[in-house]
Amino acid sequence: MTALSQPGVLFGLCGAALVGMGLFVVVTHPGLLRRIVGCNIVGAGIFLVFGAVARRGAAAGLEADPVPQALVITGIVVAFSASALAVALLKRLSELNTGDRAGAAEPRSGS
């Protein structure tokens, strides 16, 4: 239990749980868009584990180690780019399957 009292460990455990949950969504959900959401949850969990490592590294007047934080910022941007590419591929796949342009027929209500 002493490990739990260290700063940031609670969020690290939360991250570990999120990795499992996100992985479950990615593997079992029938719809492909939800799997992309699941991937994002896995990523968030991994970043939280990084955050726990950073928080524990508080020293020299800083409240957290800045190096893992910078890695997480890089990771968030790269994960977004990957999601964007995945979404574009998914839209193209649905166009190829149904034969008409995704979103061409229905008037979108400005979501």
Next chain:
Amino acid sequence: MTLLLDIALVAWLLALAVHVAVQSEERSAIIALLAFGLLLGLAWVRLAAPDVALTEIAIGGGGTAVLLLRAEAALRGRDRQEEGMTRAGKLAVAVGCAAISAGLGFAVLTLSTPPPTLAPAASEALAATGLGNPVTAVLLAYRALDTLLEKVVVLLALIGVWSLAPDGIWGGAPDVKPTAVPAPLSYLARILPPFGVVIGIYMFWVGADAPGGTFQAGTVLAAMWLLAMMAGLTPAPDTERLLLRIALMGGPALFLVIAFLGFAFADGFLAYPESVAKPLIVAIEAALALSVAAALAMLVAGPARKAPAR
């Protein structure tokens, strides 16, 4: 008292993740992801990482949600569905995922003490860079190579998205504006961007000494541009337009030039001469913020949908 806040945040994050897993309606799951991203930002503040909190809320929460909501609207009713798994299959996967979570949790609980940290090294060298924010120093001075490569990865993803347009309309404009623009969206797109641009520039400028920085600023600017495009106030640019491509390439190009100049004026690749370290870093940040803004907005906009206007 703050422990109560931490526990509440963790409980909400897990509950939202469960909601995403069991919810049948796609839209509700994506909005749960948006809420998840925003609460995750609060969690990052509790982890003493305000820079990461800003990035998570902007990109992980807002950016990803906009991307997925547009996808959900475009895919409504035609998302490719695999066959669902049997109950036994789902149970087996659940056991496997629980094992992975348990393993990660065990690793988190048994992290080595005393915790290894680079914070002393980071803050010692901070004076040489002229910056006050150690995270910015890591991103643009100590690990500048990572940031350069990250920008290249973003551009590669953009090229990947653009390459999904048919050959005949390569170079055309993406489809951002919906067929009918609701009046509140039009109003918001007129009111918000002036403030958004000022806030974005402020976040970039203050990132040298306080939480903030390039990517957060770039995301806010991208969001303002996307808002204007979605309301039809400005047309989505042809992807072959020179100005757009210069904006996209400007950041990494300047970064590379300064990196190679490091051979001549300092110790080597990506080394800054100490007397001009801060101006160089700020210049790189400015160019990079514009490039990131253009790239993120174009990533959300998607591939070309109509032939370029020649």
